[in-house]
Amino acid sequence: MVYSELLFFLGVMPVSVMLSFLDRSAEYKNLILIITSAAFVSWGKPMWCLLMFASVIPEYLIGLGIGRTRINSRPAARLLLGLDLVMNLGIFFLLANNALFPEDSFLHLKAAVIPVGAAWYTAKGFSYCFDVYTGRCRCESNIFCLLTYMVSFHFLMAGPVIRYGDAEPAIRKRSVTGRMISDGLDRFIIGLGKSVILAPCFEKIMTAGLDHADRTLAGSWIGMLAFFGQCWFAFTGLCDMARGLGLLSGFDYDQNYRDLSTGDMLGGFVRSANTSFIKLTEDFFKLFCGDNVFFCAVCTLIGCTVAALWYKVSMSFAAVGLALGAVLMIERLIPAKTKKKIPLAVKTVYVFLLGTLILGGLRFTELSGYKDWLLSLFGSGNEYILTKALKAVLTENLFLIIFSFCCVCVPVKKLIGRGVTKIENASAGGYTVMRVGRTLLIGAVLVMCVITLAAQNVNV
Amino acid sequence: MDNADRFGEIIEEDTAHLPELPEECPESIEAIEELSHRSQQEKCTFINVIVLSVVLLACAAYFIATTSSKGYGDEGNKFSFERLANGKYTAEISKRYYSTIAYPDTIKSLSEKLTFLYGIRDGLPEDDTDKTPDTDPDPSGDVTTVSSDREGHQEKEITTAATGGKEEENKETDEPKEQQSKYETQFYHTTTEETTEEEETEETTTTNNEAPDVAATTTEEQTERTRIVTEESSSQTETAPSSSEPEPSSSQKESSSQPEDDSSSQPEDDSSSQTDHEAE
Structure with missing residues (x-):
């Protein structure tokens, strides 16, 4: 089951939210959350997924052990942390990437693969023990609270990798206000719109541009940009839905992405997505490099490779991670004062070109495909500039493309935001009109998503 | 001096019937505006919650109401731990939920018409x-x-x-x-x-x-x-x-x-x- 399934947001989610309102105590809300999460994760694949939840017991015991030994016996605490890392890596390879194993192997588990979530689950589990080790949070003595943290379905799809120290106060005591319900619904529906309407639109453009027998110049550029757009909106859509679900349950998480920015060159651009996981990786590698600039740069290279493999264990992802890590390593060695002197336009062009060339490798599974695309970017091997299929797809989705551009382009987004704020502050009537208009627009998006998903599933 | 006293007496007589008004400060005006703004925000938030909840629950009710086990004869979706453990029970629920959507033609037609909002066709x-x-x-x-x-x-x-x-x-x-x-x-x-x-x-x-x-x-x-x-x-x-x-x-x-009578385009x-x- 995924967030964007009708059965989830028209069945499981409303039931879970309404049941949690029946009692104000945090224990009751946690119980409802655990039951709903178990139903969500194990839908159709119960046994192996519930097995994954059993990993909470060793996490709990290891956390207790680290908490008791981190001051008196640092090597013992380090050993326990290593044990926790190995355990989570094992779960990760077993459940998140079972394509590593041949189909006839009992490790393959193709039919029992957990939905997109085992990678986030293992990252979250490791982050708990890591934070106990570094002293960021104390070890949890109530396994029920830890279970709530670990199995909560809010961050099983696309994070965030919320740290236990940040979630603990809400786990022990929380209340859901009307403002949180309103923001939660808004967030969820906006995320749903991104996943159901925008991401498939860019997928169509990508297919028309890249998956064509005859590659064209425009198709190579536009198709790849559409691939990035599809990834961006799919990821941010899931993040928004997760945050909305959290707000509906009384949790206020940080957003797991930020506006795309080229001010900090390619490193800042890459850090715009999945900020929580990148923060966890940076904190982890800081243990090894300390304040040494060179070691930090090397750790950046290793961290990028690890992060890329965490997304998907494949040669292409490993290669992209290595290439990206090398560039970020060099950027790290450039003094901050020098970076500030570079004009923003130059940085933008640099990020655009280099980002496209490196991250474009994620699209291809074979080097030959990547090479052909790379050559076609500069017109080599292309006889034509544009296919009519691509032109048709672009025309048919023109409004969505413009809307997406306004959502992603920071200056345009800020301009629109300033205009809206100006109207809202002008008068009470203006504020009401803007807010009600926003409500109606979000309601329309919800209806559109429901119709689109129903049409995809209907059997005519 | 007598004139000043007399003038003061006249003033006091004129204003004696008026109630005493408290002095207003700028902070109180700001506080009133802020409270008014907050009240408006809460109203708009309430409207937002009501509208979106109603739409969501209406869609949920529509889909649940149209899901029926009547079309599956007497077999039903029997609950058992075995069926739950191997995922067949939940898979059957999903299958019935999606296969019994009411007015499928209308929904498909609406979905196609929605695509006209996305661009120029x-x-x-x-x-x-x-x-x-x-x-x-x-x-x-x-x-x-x-x-x-x-x-x-x-x-x-x-x-x-x-x-x-x-x-x-x-x-x-x-x-x-x-x-x-x-x-x-x-x-x-x-x-x-x-x-x-x-x-x-x-x-x-x-x-x-x-x-x-x-x-x-x-x-x-x-x-x-x-x-x-x-x-x-x-x-x-x-x-x-x-x-x-x-x-x-x-x-x-x-x-x-x-030939004309062989118009089906088959590979x-x-x-x-x-x-x-x-x-x-």
């Missing part, structure tokens, strides 16, 4: 299904090449179109198509000569003549330059080398003309007709 979906391109009486699955300079781009266009039951003829045209079926997929493709073997290995899917939903696609194995030429008023299939062609190795017509029909033509 020509006509409505219903209109396009009945439309047959007048300028291109190509047989179903036929591929025609056109070369044109349009908008400064040198393009060759290969269009596979689902057509009506017209007699399909080969023709060669250099004119870009003006009217296209909504479901046509048009590719810009180089012109090449294609061998029979390549033809057979092609995977070309075409739509039927009735309701083309999927346009034809080219194969991945067209590594050579291929060109399909159709000639007018000829029931036989011929291919003529294009002037732009380097050295055609063989000439062949791809999806050849088919096997194409290959069989091609085989027949090769034999000729």
Whole structure:
């Protein structure tokens, strides 16, 4: 089951939210959350997924052990942390990437693969023990609270990798206000719109541009940009839905992405997505490099490779991670004062070109495909500039493309935001009109998503 | 002094009946505005929650209400731990939920109309299904090449179109198509000569003549330059080398003309007709 399934947001989610309102105590809300999460994760694949939840017991015991030994016996605490890392890596390879194993192997588990979530689950589990080790949070003595943290379905799809120290106060005591319900619904529906309407639109453009027998110049550029757009909106859509679900349950998480920015060159651009996981990786590698600039740069290279493999264990992802890590390593060695002197336009062009060339490798599974695309970017091997299929797809989705551009382009987004704020502050009537208009627009998006998903599933 | 005292007495007499008003400070005015703003925010938040909750719950109620086990006879979806453990119970719930959506035609039609909000399209979906391109009486699955300079781009266009039951003829045209079926997929493709073997290995899917939903696609194995030429008023299939062609190795017509009563565009029909033509 995924967030964007009708059965989830028209069945499981409303039931879970309404049941949690029946009692104000945090224990009751946690119980409802655990039951709903178990139903969500194990839908159709119960046994192996519930097995994954059993990993909470060793996490709990290891956390207790680290908490008791981190001051008196640092090597013992380090050993326990290593044990926790190995355990989570094992779960990760077993459940998140079972394509590593041949189909006839009992490790393959193709039919029992957990939905997109085992990678986030293992990252979250490791982050708990890591934070106990570094002293960021104390070890949890109530396994029920830890279970709530670990199995909560809010961050099983696309994070965030919320740290236990940040979630603990809400786990022990929380209340859901009307403002949180309103923001939660808004967030969820906006995320749903991104996943159901925008991401498939860019997928169509990508297919028309890249998956064509005859590659064209425009198709190579536009198709790849559409691939990035599809990834961006799919990821941010899931993040928004997760945050909305959290707000509906009384949790206020940080957003797991930020506006795309080229001010900090390619490193800042890459850090715009999945900020929580990148923060966890940076904190982890800081243990090894300390304040040494060179070691930090090397750790950046290793961290990028690890992060890329965490997304998907494949040669292409490993290669992209290595290439990206090398560039970020060099950027790290450039003094901050020098970076500030570079004009923003130059940085933008640099990020655009280099980002496209490196991250474009994620699209291809074979080097030959990547090479052909790379050559076609500069017109080599292309006889034509544009296919009519691509032109048709672009025309048919023109409004969505413009809307997406306004959502992603920071200056345009800020301009629109300033205009809206100006109207809202002008008068009470203006504020009401803007807010009600926003409500109606979000309601329309919800209806559109429901119709689109129903049409995809209907059997005519 | 007497005048001042008297003047003060007059003032006191005039203002004696008025109530004493508290002095207003700027902070109180700001506080009143802030409270008013907050009250308005809360009202708008309430409206937002009500509207979105009603829409969400209405959609949920609609789908749940239409899900029925009546269509499944007496079997039902029996609950057992075994069925729950192997996922069959939940899979059956999902299957029933999605298979019993009410008014499926209406939903599909609404979904297609929604796509018109996404960009610029020509006509409505219903209109396009009945439309047959007048300028291109190509047989179903036929591929025609056109070369044109349009908008400064040198393009060759290969269009596979689902057509009506017209007699399909080969023709060669250099004119870009003006009217296209909504479901046509048009590719810009180089012109090449294609061998029979390549033809057979092609995977070309075409739509039927009735309701083309999927346009034809080219194969991945067209590594050579291929060109399909159709000639007018000829029931036989011929291919003529294009002037732009380097050295055609063989000439062949791809999806050849088919008799009128054989209007279904099936790959096997194409290959069989091609085989027949090769034999000729």
